[in-house]
Amino acid sequence: MPVKAVLHTGLIQPWAATLGDIPWPLLPVGNRPFLEYWFEACIDLGIKDVRLVLGEGAEFVEAYAGDGEKWGLALTYSFLKDGQDPDAFLRRNPGQWAAGLFYLRTPVFFHRLSDGGPQAVVPSGVFVDRSLDGAVNCLLSDSPDFLKAYIEDPRACREGRPFADLNFRPSLISSVKEYYDLNMSVVGEDASRYLNAGYSLKSDVSIGFNVILPPSVTVTPPVAIGNNCRIGAMTSVGPLAVVGNHAIIDRQADLSECVILDGTYVGRGLEIHGKIVVGSRLIDPESGLVAEINDPLLVAHVRPMVKSGDAIRAVFGWVCAVLIVILQAVPFAVLYPVVKLFRKGRFRRASVHLTGGRVGPLLEFVPCSGRKVTGLGKLFQALNLDLFPGLCKVVTGHLWLCGARPISSPCENSFRAQVKEYFPAVLTYDSDDREHVEPGGHLANTLYYARFRSLLGDSRMMLAVLLNRPLIVLSAGE
Amino acid sequence: MNVQFEQRGTVGVVTPQEDMTADSVDSLKNQFVDWLSRAGGVKNVVVNLSMVEFMDSSGLGTLIALLKRVSERGGDLKIACLPKKVRMVFEITRAYKIFEITDSVDEAVRICP
Numbered sequence: 001m002p003v004k005a006v007l008h009t010g011l012i013q014p015w016a017a018t019l020g021d022i023p024w025p026l027l028p029v030g031n032r033p034f035l036e037y038w039f040e041a042c043i044d045l046g047i048k049d050v051r052l053v054l055g056e057g058a059e060f061v062e063a064y065a066g067d068g069e070k071w072g073l074a075l076t077y078s079f080l081k082d083g084q085d086p087d088a089f090l091r092r093n094p095g096q097w098a099a100g101l102f103y104l105r106t107p108v109f110f111h112r113l114s115d116g117g118p119q120a121v122v123p124s125g126v127f128v129d130r131s132l133d134g135a136v137n138c139l140l141s142d143s144p145d146f147l148k149a150y151i152e153d154p155r156a157c158r159e160g161r162p163f164a165d166l167n168f169r170p171s172l173i174s175s176v177k178e179y180y181d182l183n184m185s186v187v188g189e190d191a192s193r194y195l196n197a198g199y200s201l202k203s204d205v206s207i208g209f210n211v212i213l214p215p216s217v218t219v220t221p222p223v224a225i226g227n228n229c230r231i232g233a234m235t236s237v238g239p240l241a242v243v244g245n246h247a248i249i250d251r252q253a254d255l256s257e258c259v260i261l262d263g264t265y266v267g268r269g270l271e272i273h274g275k276i277v278v279g280s281r282l283i284d285p286e287s288g289l290v291a292e293i294n295d296p297l298l299v300a301h302v303r304p305m306v307k308s309g310d311a312i313r314a315v316f317g318w319v320c321a322v323l324i325v326i327l328q329a330v331p332f333a334v335l336y337p338v339v340k341l342f343r344k345g346r347f348r349r350a351s352v353h354l355t356g357g358r359v360g361p362l363l364e365f366v367p368c369s370g371r372k373v374t375g376l377g378k379l380f381q382a383l384n385l386d387l388f389p390g391l392c393k394v395v396t397g398h399l400w401l402c403g404a405r406p407i408s409s410p411c412e413n414s415f416r417a418q419v420k421e422y423f424p425a426v427l428t429y430d431s432d433d434r435e436h437v438e439p440g441g442h443l444a445n446t447l448y449y450a451r452f453r454s455l456l457g458d459s460r461m462m463l464a465v466l467l468n469r470p471l472i473v474l475s476a477g478e
Numbered sequence: 479m480n481v482q483f484e485q486r487g488t489v490g491v492v493t494p495q496e497d498m499t500a501d502s503v504d505s506l507k508n509q510f511v512d513w514l515s516r517a518g519g520v521k522n523v524v525v526n527l528s529m530v531e532f533m534d535s536s537g538l539g540t541l542i543a544l545l546k547r548v549s550e551r552g553g554d555l556k557i558a559c560l561p562k563k564v565r566m567v568f569e570i571t572r573a574y575k576i577f578e579i580t581d582s583v584d585e586a587v588r589i590c591p
Contacts, residue, residue, distance in 0.1 A: 275570070291563040293567065
């Protein structure tokens with residue numbers, strides 16, 4: 001049985017939240033995502049069997065890493081539920097790790113102490129790195145006794161050898177300043193060890209593909225520029241500048257000792273020195289000061305390209321919603337006063353996260369206090385008239401027709417923080433049986449929809465919900 | 479926009495009470511021009527930004543316009559009490575190269591020629 005690696009990417013890191021919507025495993029370090037350095041550490045240690053434990057930004061991490069073939073790894077995935085202890089994953093099936101385990105629990109960067117190739121065999125022994133409070137950041141062990149002890153009580157396990165014996169120096173990233181310093185170190189003194197070559201003849205300059213770089217741009221090494229960037233004329237880039245993917249640097253700007261994250265626009269003539277810029281947010285890593293610059297002439301988010309599929313889904317959903325609203329208007333106007341009069345149900349105002357980052361009210365059909373929805377109320381639901389207020393929200397552009405269940409505000413804000421691509425909708429995977437969704441099911445449904453959404457899927461969902469729901473509502477409680 | 483004007487000898491102290499953005503700077507500019515025409519003997523101006531939490535490019539443009547107007551009268555315009563977030567805007571736009579910035583209004587008044 002081969003030694004396995006378990007890489008935890010799911011724990012929410014407060015420092016990374018300051019840096020915008022990019023999940024921390026995908027934050028750039030030099031010209032590559034942080035996660036890729038973990039894969040390299042696995043390769044260096046001769047480990048090919050890697051389990052990624054996902055949580056925050058799961059869909060993006062999975063989309064990036066795929067099956068690991070790109071790195072010669074065999075990647076498999078597990079999911080960390082919100083608030084779950086990362087070590088709990090190891091306890092699920094301790095027998096899996098009998099042959100040995102390389103466990104990365106927190107965002108630790110593996111600095112190589114010297115250049116060298118991958119190990120032919122996985123090193124033998126117990127290697128542990130702890131933070132100051134004694135918590136284990138990462139470990140490598142082929143000792144079943146040690147692993148058993150660790151899994152039983154992570155804090156009580158014995159010490160191991162330092163990773164320096166394996167030519168590594170793990171350093172924990174726990175603040176924006178440490179993230180900034182790591183970038184400066186990787187692009188600066190360690191550039192030859194970590195940076196991908198890129199498209200540049202200059203030493204210590206890495207430029208990604210599809211980068212527009214006019215001849216008047218001054219590039220002073222070391223510099224790392226990602227893919228699909230546009231650098232304006234007479235701009236000065238470097239020394240020690242990290243520019244992520246899809247960035248636009250306007251003319252005559254001056255970038256040095258800075259990190260420009262993905263999808264950021266830097267305005268004309270600006271001087272960015274000693275700062276991190278992410279969209280419209282300017283961060284001073286030294287002081288931790290964060291300034292939101294609400295001025296698109298200075299720094300801003302590059303407008304995300306609307307996926308053509310989403311645009312088609314939006315039009316399709318809107319047209320369908322209008323038709324359904326027209327069909328339902330008269331029955332709703334007739335039946336709802338009767339339902340309310342006989343106390344068979346009522347609409348309750350809930351505060352939810354809507355489209356476009358807005359929070360607003362949504363009317364939910366609920367039983368009157370102390371009663372069940374029966375008779376007329378069931379008929380009202382079976383005709384899908386309880387969806388009428390939500391459908392009106394689709395017509396006004398506050399909701400999608402098909403997508404994920406709207407997330408309540410503020411009680412589910414932490415849930416919302418885990419969902420990067422959010423399509424709050426009236427018709428969802430669980431809208432025909434909302435009461436019987438397992439814990440964590442809403443999150444799974446939301447992430448699944450974001451990952452696999454399509455026009456065909458929406459059509460199927462709409463038909464399934466509108467046709468099946470009446471049967472389920474009428475048969476419930478019989 | 480609510481702006482306070484104060485005269486200390488030949489120095490005028492201007493204190494905007496709100497953020498300086500595209501929505502508010504026209505009002506600041508008009509009030510400043512009006513006050514400058516009425517105030518006798520004001521040569522130099524200190525803009526106290528202690529109450530300004532955010533400034534965008536329009537705000538900076540207005541400060542430059544005020545500087546130009548004061549310079550035309552043979553005076554100078556200084557900035558005092560720059561909050562940290564506004565200081566970051568000054569840094570990235572290189573506005574610190576245009577204006578003399580002091581930590582207090584008193585210091586700015588003292589160094590006015």
